[in-house]
Amino acid sequence: MWFKLALRLFKRELGRGELTIIAIAITLAVLSVFSLSSVSSRIQDSILQKSASFIAADRVLQSANALADDYFADAPLDGLKQARQITFSSMVFYNDELQLAGVKAVTESNPLRGQLVLSDTSFGKQTRLKGAPPRGEVWVSRRVIDVLDIAVGNELEVGAAKFKVSGVLIEEPDSGFNPFNQNPRVMMNYADVPMTEVIQPGSRITYRYLFAGEEEKVKALTDWVEPQLLDNQRWYGVKDRQSPVTSALERAESFLLLAGLLGVILAAVAIAVAAQRYCQRHYDPVAIFKTLGASSKQVRQIYVTHLIFLTLMSVVAGLIIGYAIQSVVFEMIKEFLPKPLPELGAKPFVMAIVTGVSCSMMFSLYPLLQLFNIPPLRVLRRNEGDKVKNNWGYLIASGLTVFLLMWGYSQSLKISAILFAVGATMIVILLLLSRLFVNAGRAIGVRPSNPFHLAMASIKRRVRANSVQLITFTIAIHLLLSLSILKNDIIGEWQNQLPKGAPNHFLANVTKAELTEVNQLLKQQNIHTEGLFPIVRGRLVNVDEERLIQFVSKEKEDKSDAGGRQGIGRELNMTWRSDLPLGNEIIEGQWLKPDSLGEVSVEAKVAERMKIKLGSELTFLIGAQEYKAKVTSLRTVDWNTMQPNFFMIFSDDVLADFPATYITSFHVSDKQKQPLNKFLRDYPTIMVIEVGAIIGQIQSTIDQVSIAIEFVLLIVVIAGVLVLTAQVQASIEERQQEIVILRTLGAKGSLIKNAVMLEFLMIGVIAGVMATIATEILLAVLQTQMFSMDMAIHWDIWWMGPVIGGVFVASIGLLSTMKLLTRNTSEMLRSVNM
Amino acid sequence: MAEISNLNIIQVKNLSKHVAVNDNDLHILRDIGFAVKSGESIAIVGASGSGKSTLLSLLAGLDSPSKGEIYLDGEPIHQFNEEQRAQLRGKSVGFIFQAFMLVQSLTALENVMLPAELAGKDNAKQMAEELLERVGLGDRTAHFPNQLSGGEQQRVAIARAFITKPKILFADEPSANLDGKNGHMIEDLLFELNEQYGTTLVLVTHDDKLAGRCQRILRMCDGELTEAEQGKQSNVV
């Protein structure tokens, strides 16, 4: 019997739109978690996969010596793909031309991640592939073709062996990015290395053992490898590399994570608000049921059934819509993603269902309990049961639910704990603040003919309801502001880093004698540079009379190769210069003056690691001579700029007498390429490094991450708008009775309208102001702690927050009131059941 | 004409109700005692705020007294918990309220069926249709409360009150929200059905004329109840 009644009531409520908001809230929670987790996890996957291609693997073991044949004998290698690389520098010959080349010998499985781009001529049709040159053949970069004037089909000498050139290597994913020592590439088969006889005791060779596979298996191998690493070995993944892509990825990941968390929180708030509202609307029916003899069990059965139906329905709807959204989004961004496309997997389904069910259960639990406790006496004493009691148990339970959801979603206890603590603190502060605002209104007297007074009186009357409402508005506006600002900051900073005209060429190995011509060419072609940096190579041997050699090697300084630009211990690229290079910032001491003598400016991280302080005296070994310089400043360096960067910059006097080569970077348009190449032909020793491909890779990564971020933001915005709408509607209902009284007493519609609008406007603006303050604080914390960005005040939001808050809240409020006001008074009287 | 037995269907002894309001004890009802015979119709009259509705809520088992005893159909409801009272209400009591108290999301028919359904009766629908016909709303069964006028809503409420054939009907100012014409129509209907079903009627009103249609009138004043002049019964008997 009760089931028929429950079903009938449910269908009715559904039909009357009473359940719409709560259904949408649950649906939205499910669909946002589903699409967020499916899209972002797939994008994250593919970003990781794609960026893994920057090292051609998931993890690499790099060693200065060949590993013993049985090194990996008892390593957990099951299910992992493997490849090997050997790299060394060697002279290569064709006819009578010679060139120093970076030789890379690879096994057939190379690269494990990403693909090579190969062509049959310098500018021929390109094919993407994995693999190694067949034995006896090599693939060479365009530069080799140009400098040696060799063609595909010709024979190239490498060491003691001759190889047939069978392809032009246009792109390799792990070409690395080190403008200081990049020689034109010659790629050969791993098995051909012995033939060249270049590997001799003492020659500088790098062995790389590449691995790729599922994260767990890679982790297992990591656990196996790390304890036995020697000083000249290194175990690294994409994220260990210092590159512009890495930091972009990390920020994107953090952002997606954060946005996901906020989406969950907003959904929870929306459900809580909507459930509260639904239950309140059923206080009367429950009182009637009970009066007419319904037992508490029957009442419970009816409403629990509603909840189950509603949850079921909304979860299914959420999954369907979420699936559709993610398919569309995925279709849109497919071209950015590497093939094969990552699988959807079960995780998004599980997460979405768990989120939907637990949100709908947990956040409607307390309202439901209150509903079950409505006394039948309410049919006579109409306010019975209206007073909401504080229930700490419920507060703790719902707090715990939010926390568990956050944890489950982020998989990071630390981030969840921090965000949760910050959020909880913020709510407490907001609660106090909102009390303050509302109480401040007490001082003002009430003249009922004045809409402002009427509004104030109304705000005062519902201190409690209003502070809850104020907090909800504040949180929603706050989250929206924070996310959109953060999005703009992140994407903006990326674009700043790699603007359209970012350098795409490095010119290195320029001699002093060639300086004039190079400068002339740059001027002629109107190419902008930050100037040519002289490079002298040397070693740091003493810090304040303390020999460095031991602790340098102990610190595994061989990292320099894989990391690209960290070299200390072996050889350092040092420069001198009178003006501070772009992207450098003095954090301690003073920058070199034109008349400075024997001074050096040191990069801050190196200084910290080597315990170099302002005023330390450093001794360098340059050639066979020792030179001393005093540290007069410490600098931070933005490694993400496409500029030559230096750990050590000297005053003019120290290095000026040493033979130096020069390096610079600049942007070259397609039109300028021709004259540049022509020029370079006359100076074969000048080295040009094209980084356009790398920049392209970075940019496409950034593009796809930006899309993900925009998408996530959109969903969070919808969730936020829903919360606002639900809250305004709920509070309109609270005021319905009051409006009816005013109406019955003969208040004009316009007076009521103005009063309601003013009330919402005030609440909206106050919420906007509080949200703005909260946003600045949160952003300051996030930007410095999580995104390693500089802190900045966002002046925009100081007007945006209050304006958006006021306008949005007031207009939804007005819209809902208008609907009330167009109904005639007696109809309202009836529906209010006064 | 309903038969009045000698059985006391309602028996009240030393009934008091007080509530705490802002740290003060507000005494709403003081030491009330009276009895109602089965089939009798009584009116409780008194000024607004004198405690009529409070007394009704206690008699009907919607609330529990601070002190005293109430026997409803022989059951000591002052000792009952809410669950037992609900059961008794469903079985033996019907209600009509000033504010109609219809469930807004149920049709007129479904509202009338509600008590019978809650009690697990099988023929709820048929009985409800008959009753709606009886109150003159046979063609409005599928209408929702907000599609009905106040008088029509109260007629639905009356139909609902009788569907379980209750022994006692409690009515709290049933016509106070209606204009004169509709109010009278409701009153007529109420008394007609009451007579037809032989129900004991406890009617709360501040309208002396309406009270006069009952057999007995009790007057509520400052929480104390006094037996007033005889009503209709004296004229008839």
Ligand SMILES: Nc1ncnc2c1ncn2[C@@H]1O[C@H](COP(=O)(O)OP(=O)(O)O)[C@@H](O)[C@H]1O
């Ligand atoms: N639970 C309660 N809390 C506070 N005051 C109450 C409570 N119940 C009744 N009262 C007060 O007791 C008085 C009697 O109320 P009521 O029985 O509704 O009077 P009547 O129905 O005669 O108009 C009123 O002043 C009312 O405000």
Ligand SMILES: [Mg+2]
């Ligand atoms: Mg009353």
